[in-house]
Amino acid sequence: MQTSIKFFLSTTSNFFLNIIVITLSNKIYNCSVPTHFMLGDHLGLKEALDKGFISKDVKRAIVHGNPDRVSEQAKLLKGAKLVAKKRGFITYVGExxxxxxxxxxxxxxxxxxxxxxxxxxEFGIEKIIRVGTCGGYLNEIKPGDLVVPTATLIETPVLRYLYPNYMH
Known part of the structure; x- marks a missing residue:
């Protein structure tokens, strides 16, 4: 009999890392560990704040997967300025x-x-809009349709194991 252990890692907006370990015995162990100590400054926002390039009064963000789209959209802002560019992440602020x-x-x-x-x-952004493309499972959604999701799901082997009726 082969023993297998699978890990499902997900982070939540309240800065907890949820680790679910599934073994052959089908027991699930859920351990929540605060991760705010593990978060770094991947975006460069803390550094930008320390240098005075940005202030905490910005509460809305638009995010893109592709940094080239960020630069293009920043042209639509009044007074747009590049405040951080670190590890492939790029951030502008404007009005x-x-x-x-x-x-x-x-x-x-x-x-x-x-x-x-x-x-x-963690920086203090309260409203985030993600702009981009995605895949979908519903045939009635056609290319070019605007989709406003109320939840997201990442298809992984662990979720297929836990929810075989919902994961194809």
Whole structure:
């Protein structure tokens, strides 16, 4: 009999790392560990704040996976300035209709996006809009349709194991 251990790691907006270990015995152990000590400054926001390039009065952010889109969208902001560029993440701040807006990249994939989103929340951003493309399971959604999701799901081997009726 082969023993296998699978790990499912996910981060949540309240800065907890949820580690679920599934063994052959089908027991699930859930350990929540505060991760705010583990978060770094991948986006460069703490460094930008320390240098006075940015202030904490920005509460809204638009994020893109691709940093090139960030630079293009920043051209639409009044007084846009590049405040951070670190580890492939790029962040601008400016105004749109008198509202201060941050535009930042998240990189590609759920891991990179999770790091970026959590650091934005830790910084004090209260509203985040993710702009980009995605795949979908519903045939009635056609290319070009606008989709406003209320939840997300990442298809992983662990979720297929836990929820075989929902994961194809």
């Amino acid at each position: 749109y209709n008198s509202a201060k807006i941050m535009i930042s990249s998240t990189g590609m994939g759920s891991g990179s996006a999770s790091i970026a989103i959590e650091e934005l929340i």
